[in-house]
Amino acid sequence: MLFDGWDSLLRTLVVGVLAYVALIFLLRLSGKRTLSKMNAFDLIVTVALGSTLATVLLAKDVALAEGILAFALLIGLQFIVTWSSVRSRWVRRMATGxxxxxxxxxxxxxxxxxxxxxxxxxxxxxxxxxxxxxxxxxxxxxxxxxxxxxxxxxxxxxxxxxxxxxx
Structure with missing residues (x-):
């Protein structure tokens, strides 16, 4: 199908802009570590964020609020793991090697x-x-x-x- 109608294009535009703004806000809020030079753990989080953004943009059955919650969850989990890795060698070894x-x-x-x-x-x-x-x-x-x-x-x-x- 080449064109579903103007409603789907408008939804993609509005949700895309709002999801992008929310993701940037959450990344800035989470600190520089989230955007640092990547190891395997950081790469996984980055790919998951990209996949979530694509899903929010293109899947009509996923609400913007669900996508923002997924962004916050991924960034929050990354924050918890990095915070723990600074304080515990075994967590650091598990997360980054x-x-x-x-x-x-x-x-x-x-x-x-x-x-x-x-x-x-x-x-x-x-x-x-x-x-x-x-x-x-x-x-x-x-x-x-x-x-x-x-x-x-x-x-x-x-x-x-x-x-x-x-x-």
Whole structure:
């Protein structure tokens, strides 16, 4: 069907604008953490919010109030989990995981590479993207919880490695 009538278009327009405004308001209210660089947990919440917005916009049997409640529920649950993860290590590990050391002191950590399903070439690419031309100038490469690579130069006392898993 190409056109259901002006009523459905008007509903989509009105509900779309109101749902968008409500979502922006709730996201701003929830704080910067909701919009931060995403790890797997944040990605799930973001996809769920997008799916909910699409459902509210296009499903005539879903009221705007139900959609706003769903937005608030998802954002509220994310707030509770992130609040708890700041206070409890086991919640943090369940929600976001732990960073993983992939390269240390001139050696690739094979078990960690297998566990993370990362190749040595991907680690080398991360080193190059940090402007380092030689692996000899790298102290460590860490796979962060958001999927990014941190490249650390040698030296220092290694205090930034606290909480990093090494299989």
């Amino acid at each position: 732990e960073p993983l050391m992939l390269f240390y002191c001139g050696e690739f950590l094979s078990a960690a590479l297998r566990q993370a399903r990362v190749t040595e070439d991907e680690v080398r690419a991360a080193v190059r993207s940090n402007g380092i031309e030689s692996m000899d100038k790298v102290g460590a490469v860490i796979l962060e919880t958001d999927g990014s690579f941190s490249v650390v130069r040698p030296g220092g006392n290694g205090s930034s490695f606290r909480g990093v898993d090494t299989p």
